[in-house]
Amino acid sequence: MGPHPAVAAIRLAVRRTLAELAADLGETTPAARAPRSRPSELALSGAAGVTTLIGNARRHPSGLPRTPAAPGSPLVLVAVSGGADSMALATATAFEAPKLGLRVGAVTVDHGLQAGSAERAQQVAERLRELGLDPVEAVPVLVGRQGGPENAAREARYAALDDAAERLGAAAVLLGHTRDDQAETVLLGLARGSGSRSLAGMPAQKGRYRRPLLELDRAATRQACSAQSIPVWDDPHNSDPAYTRSRVRHEVLPVLEKHLGAGVVEALARTARLFRDDADALDQWAALAERDLRTAEGALDVTKLAELPSAVRRRLLRRAALRAGCPAGDLFARHLETVDLLVTGWRGQGPLHLPGGVEVTRRCGTLVFRRQSD
Numbered sequence: 001m002g003p004h005p006a007v008a009a010i011r012l013a014v015r016r017t018l019a020e021l022a023a024d025l026g027e028t029t030p031a032a033r034a035p036r037s038r039p040s041e042l043a044l045s046g047a048a049g050v051t052t053l054i055g056n057a058r059r060h061p062s063g064l065p066r067t068p069a070a071p072g073s074p075l076v077l078v079a080v081s082g083g084a085d086s087m088a089l090a091t092a093t094a095f096e097a098p099k100l101g102l103r104v105g106a107v108t109v110d111h112g113l114q115a116g117s118a119e120r121a122q123q124v125a126e127r128l129r130e131l132g133l134d135p136v137e138a139v140p141v142l143v144g145r146q147g148g149p150e151n152a153a154r155e156a157r158y159a160a161l162d163d164a165a166e167r168l169g170a171a172a173v174l175l176g177h178t179r180d181d182q183a184e185t186v187l188l189g190l191a192r193g194s195g196s197r198s199l200a201g202m203p204a205q206k207g208r209y210r211r212p213l214l215e216l217d218r219a220a221t222r223q224a225c226s227a228q229s230i231p232v233w234d235d236p237h238n239s240d241p242a243y244t245r246s247r248v249r250h251e252v253l254p255v256l257e258k259h260l261g262a263g264v265v266e267a268l269a270r271t272a273r274l275f276r277d278d279a280d281a282l283d284q285w286a287a288l289a290e291r292d293l294r295t296a297e298g299a300l301d302v303t304k305l306a307e308l309p310s311a312v313r314r315r316l317l318r319r320a321a322l323r324a325g326c327p328a329g330d331l332f333a334r335h336l337e338t339v340d341l342l343v344t345g346w347r348g349q350g351p352l353h354l355p356g357g358v359e360v361t362r363r364c365g366t367l368v369f370r371r372q373s374d
Contacts, residue, residue, distance in 0.1 A: 006220040006221075006223035007092070007224045009224075010088050010089070010216065010221065010224050011095060013092075013212045013213055014095075014174075016212070017204075017212035018096055018100050020205075021074075021076070021172050021210065022100045068098060069098050069101050069103045074101075074102050074103065075102070075105055075169060076102050076104055076170065076172050076173075076174060077107055077164065077174070078105070078106045078128075078173075078176075079106070079107055079108075079157075079173055079174065079175050080106045080108045080128060080176075081108065081124070081233075081235065082108065082120065082123075082232065083232055083233060083234060083235060084222045085176035085178055085181075085213065085218060085221045087221075087225055087231075088213075088220075088222075089174060089212065089221075090104075091230055094132050102171075104134075105134060105135040105168065107164045107173075108121050108125055108137070108138050109140075109141055110139065110141065111143050111156065112141065112142070112143065113143060113237070118138075120233065121140075124233070125137070139160045139164060141159070142156065143156045146327075146330075151330075161209075170208065171208075172209070172210050173210070174209075174212060175211045176211075176213055177211045177214060178214065178217060178218045179213075179215060182268070183265040183266075183268035184245055184248045185201045186269070187248050187252060187268065188245065192332060195333050195336075196278055196282070197275075197279045197283075197315075199272065202272075203276065217265070282315055285312050286312050286313075286315035286316040289312060289316060290316050290320075292304065299367060299368045300316070302362065302366060310340070313340065313343065314333075317340060317367075318331065321335070321336075321358055321369060324354075324358045324371060325357065326354050335354055339354070339360050342360065342367060356371070357373060358371055358372070
């Protein structure tokens with residue numbers, strides 16, 4: 001009998017992502033070339049006849065031992081909170097990665113926002129080690145206040161993941177975001193009046209980060225964990241109405257589904273894919289246009305800016321603002337609209353102040369972006 005359908009679907013999604021990663025790495029690892037060892041060759045006899053398996057070869061929840069990747073093979077890290085999404089992802093990655101000669105590790109981030117969070121992070125780390133992931137780290141972070149609690153926690157989390165990936169030499173970091181998370185992101189973008197890039201939601205791949213589960217529902221991850229008897233932890237922040245995403249998840253989406261019918265989550269995720277295609281094309285256009293209108297001093301030629309379609313021009317202005325030091329999470333469409341008026345509605349207005357201490361000034365037919373501290 002094969003695995004539960006949810007388990008099979010998650011494994012397939014992970015397998016596709018890992019195969020793309022292996023192709024991107026452009027190499028076939030020694031473990032991938034070597035013939036598969038028989039389970040009996042991997043086992044070591046323990047006390048009282050207990051069978052112990054080594055490293056990633058520890059017995060998997062499927063009941064089958066996994067052949068470990070060779071030492072020195074590319075490392076894939078899984079970001080794990082202990083919830084169903086990330087635990088299902090970690091379990092599937094531990095099952096699939098050795099087939100491609102990839103090592104699997106994990107990082108669980110302790111945000112320190114709840115009592116007992118450090119102990120819980122250690123418990124999650126131990127569960128991951130039992131699944132055969134190695135190395136596994138529980139990393140404490142200090143969450144600031146800039147941009148609100150959700151944004152601050154996210155910034156601290158990604159900083160910790162980036163640091164772990166650099167220290168451990170990871171080829172990629174896998175994230176457990178699902179189609180439901182994508183739908184929530186699109187709704188949040190709509191509520192903020194953001195542009196198409198925000199409405200494009202989360203990419204399946206960006207830099208070292210990959211999201212194998214974006215085409216699967218959150219319910220599938222819970223079913224997969226239940227089918228494999230994988231313990232999960234439900235973060236109380238995910239149901240706390242003090243957090244905007246929690247309200248979208250538990251109040252807004254259920255109302256939409258009630259009045260518009262089932263399929264709202266899938267439709268929003270499909271909308272994100274369509275917006276992403278358009279946004280990618282416009283971003284490429286903006287990048288090419290920037291080469292032609294940037295002056296030798298690094299300013300932007302206003303006359304040439306005015307000749308561009310507004311969608312391209314505002315992307316170019318956003319690129320300039322980010323380069324100058326604006327935090328991406330704090331730079332909204334309303335900021336870019338105001339900067340755009342320096343090009344299209346110039347009436348002698350003074351410098352504009354953007355998040356991150358960035359100042360934009362129109363001077364001698366150019367736009368100059370600079371940090372006020374520079």
